[in-house]
Amino acid sequence: xxxxxxxxxxxxxxxxxxxxxxxxxxxxxxxxxxxxxxxxxxxxxxxxxxxxxxxxxxxxxxxxxxxxxxxxxxxxxxxxxxxxxxxxxxxxxxxxxxxxxxxxxxxxxxxxxxxxxxxxxxxxxxxxxxxxxxxxxxxxxxxxxxxxxxxxxxxxxxxxxxxxxxxxxxxxxxxxxxxxxxxxxxxxxxxxxxxxxxxxxxxxxxxxxxxxxxxxxxxx
Amino acid sequence: xxxxxxxxxxxxxxxxxxxxxxxxxxxxxxxxxxxxxxxxxxxxxxxxxxxxxxxxxxxxxxxxxxxxxxxxxxxxxxxxxxxxxxxxxxxxxxxxxxxxxxxxxxxxxxxxxxxxxxxxxxxxxxxxxxxxxxxxxxxxxxxxxxxxxxxxxxxxxxxxxxxxxxxxxxxxxxxxxxxxxxxxxxxxxxxxxxxxxxxxxxxxxxxxxxxxxxxxxxxxxxxxxxxxxxxxxxxxxxxxxxxxxxxxxxxxxxxxxxxxxxxxxxxxxxxxxxxxxxxxxxxxxxxxxxxxxxxxxxxxxxxxxxxxxxxxxxxxxxxxxxxxxxxxxxxxxxxxxxx
Numbered sequence: 001x002x003x004x005x006x007x008x009x010x011x012x013x014x015x016x017x018x019x020x021x022x023x024x025x026x027x028x029x030x031x032x033x034x035x036x037x038x039x040x041x042x043x044x045x046x047x048x049x050x051x052x053x054x055x056x057x058x059x060x061x062x063x064x065x066x067x068x069x070x071x072x073x074x075x076x077x078x079x080x081x082x083x084x085x086x087x088x089x090x091x092x093x094x095x096x097x098x099x100x101x102x103x104x105x106x107x108x109x110x111x112x113x114x115x116x117x118x119x120x121x122x123x124x125x126x127x128x129x130x131x132x133x134x135x136x137x138x139x140x141x142x143x144x145x146x147x148x149x150x151x152x153x154x155x156x157x158x159x160x161x162x163x164x165x166x167x168x169x170x171x172x173x174x175x176x177x178x179x180x181x182x183x184x185x186x187x188x189x190x191x192x193x194x195x196x197x198x199x200x201x202x203x204x205x206x207x208x209x210x211x212x213x214x215x216x217x218x219x220x
Numbered sequence: 221x222x223x224x225x226x227x228x229x230x231x232x233x234x235x236x237x238x239x240x241x242x243x244x245x246x247x248x249x250x251x252x253x254x255x256x257x258x259x260x261x262x263x264x265x266x267x268x269x270x271x272x273x274x275x276x277x278x279x280x281x282x283x284x285x286x287x288x289x290x291x292x293x294x295x296x297x298x299x300x301x302x303x304x305x306x307x308x309x310x311x312x313x314x315x316x317x318x319x320x321x322x323x324x325x326x327x328x329x330x331x332x333x334x335x336x337x338x339x340x341x342x343x344x345x346x347x348x349x350x351x352x353x354x355x356x357x358x359x360x361x362x363x364x365x366x367x368x369x370x371x372x373x374x375x376x377x378x379x380x381x382x383x384x385x386x387x388x389x390x391x392x393x394x395x396x397x398x399x400x401x402x403x404x405x406x407x408x409x410x411x412x413x414x415x416x417x418x419x420x421x422x423x424x425x426x427x428x429x430x431x432x433x434x435x436x437x438x439x440x441x442x443x444x445x446x447x448x449x450x451x452x453x454x455x456x457x458x459x460x461x462x463x464x465x466x467x468x469x470x471x472x473x474x475x476x477x478x479x480x481x482x483x484x485x486x487x488x489x490x491x492x493x494x495x496x497x498x499x500x501x502x503x504x505x506x507x508x509x510x511x512x513x514x515x516x517x518x519x520x521x522x523x524x525x526x527x528x529x530x531x532x533x534x535x536x537x538x539x540x541x542x543x544x545x546x547x548x549x550x551x552x553x554x555x556x557x558x559x
Contacts, residue, residue, distance in 0.1 A: 043522040045392060105478070106234055107515035133366040134234045149336070152392065156336045158367040183533060186519040 017090055018068040019192040024085045025070065025077035029188060037152040038076060041188065042104045047150040048161055062143040062165055064199040065098045067191040079190045084183035091116055091177045095197055097168040100190040102130035106137050109182035111168055116175035123168050127187050132159040141165040163190060221318065224351035228322050230364035235482035235511060237475065238346040239276035241364040242324040243287055243408070245348050249322055250410035257291045259487025260416060260426045262480060262507070263433040264449040267442045271472045273399040276346040278476045281442065287408055293426060294416065297409040302402060306379050309403030313349055316407065322350035324406040328384030331377060334369040342386050342397040395471055418494040420559060427556050434549055446545065453538040460524060461531045470521035478514035485511055499555055506548045513541035
């Protein structure tokens with residue numbers, strides 16, 4: 001677990017915890033140009049270009065929220081395709097779960113939040129399509145926009161897939177301990193960060209690692 | 221001769237494919253707003269075993285034309301033309317375009333240089349032809365599906381794509397291969413005066429027709445209405461459990477139902493805003509939620525091919541989808557009753 005900090009709209013520091021999703025990684029969504037067939041983010045075996053994404057394991061700041069971009073596991077998996085996994089979280093009081101996510105066609109589903117007292121609340125997770133030339137539907141931020149899309153046998157120019165920054169609210173003012181992901185394989189998660197309070201909505205903040213070149217896509 | 225038809229513009233919906241994109245472009249060219257026409261009907265009609273491996277397959281009632289099945293409440297119709305050979309195939313399309321009428325042609329993406337599938341994957345696709353230059357031997361095409369292309373290719377390239385046998389050659393020729401194309405092209409018959417005026421009476425009429433359609437009993441050979449949709453999903457799960465290959469059928473049908481559900485959600489939202497009716501806008505969001513279930517079903521369907529999705533997982537999603545759909549219909553019914 002990585003502890004870092006961001007700030008609220010008047011500059012007060014906010015605790016932020018980057019959650020390690022690697023124990024749940026079950027899909028390879030990123031490949032390098034010399035290993036195009038090494039993954040299959042979607043059912044067509046397309047993948048994001050490694051060359052355009054933050055370095056594996058690197059801290060990045062996207063819209064004032066720090067994330068840890070995933071490093072591939074030994075089997076190459078680097079993201080979580082949602083199949084109903086229960087993700088343990090560092091117990092704490094949080095207001096938001098921020099996610100780097102993408103979907104194979106836009107979709108929405110329920111995330112079940114679990115609290116220390118044994119209670120559970122369903123909350124919506126909404127993710128727009130990762131496919132190029134497709135705007136976000138849910139008012140989320142376009143966090144990382146690539147210029148090309150990898151196909152198993154070639155690199156396709158003019159096809160820029162996106163990773164969205166989504167957020168799930170934690171309305172219950174109690175100690176959050178876990179979240180149950182939906183069984184919806186159209187939804188993929190790359191990274192998660194727990195945040196108490198509301199972050200500054202402006203440009204990226206320094207402090208959680210250098211923003212990569214890929215973090216310039218704040219436009220909607 | 222050379223010509224480029226004016227007023228041919230791209231249209232795309234993120235949960236629909238090339239069929240709705242082409243239909244919308246043809247409607248717009250005729251002066252008819254696409255969403256008002258393509259989003260009004262919400263129904264389930266599928267003749268058992270009817271699906272074809274085409275990106276532009278759309279399930280409808282027996283005897284309906286393709287575009288009629290997209291917009292059954294409007295005087296929109298279409299005719300497939302099956303030319304005898306490549307020369308006739310181009311001559312027929314050229315004649316239409318020369319007369320100022322854009323047409324939709326079936327193609328195999330494998331032969332189109334602007335498609336990512338070029339020389340890689342066979343996929344039975346639909347695009348718009350709306351210009352040509354005889355002297356230069358080029359044709360003007362519009363493809364709104366990413367990467368959007370609005371430009372020229374040679375007549376030879378288009379002819380190769382239209383005449384493709386579309387035969388699957390490797391494991392990534394998925395879902396839309398092995399369906400001959402045979403230079404087919406689609407002619408739309410659009411009544412320019414068919415635009416639907418969104419007022420309380422017309423919207424109520426559409427909602428009533430949709431509700432009545434879902435409430436009607438399913439046919440014997442056609443899955444229709446809500447009961448038919450439930451039966452289709454139940455039968456797909458049973459066939460999968462029996463070891464039948466249902467992946468392509470479920471994927472193709474789910475993609476079409478996803479599109480029509482999502483478009484209807486947008487139509488309801490449009491109507492709700494036009495009427496200043498917040499309840500209708502809220503209900504549109506619940507229809508959209510049903511569409512998002514179909515997004516999940518589509519991917520679950522694809523993953524049944526590799527055994528990554530069990531029958532139980534599929535059934536759980538089907539149950540959730542049906543419950544959401546049923547609740548949304550009840551909500552719509554309540555709404556109509558109060559009007």
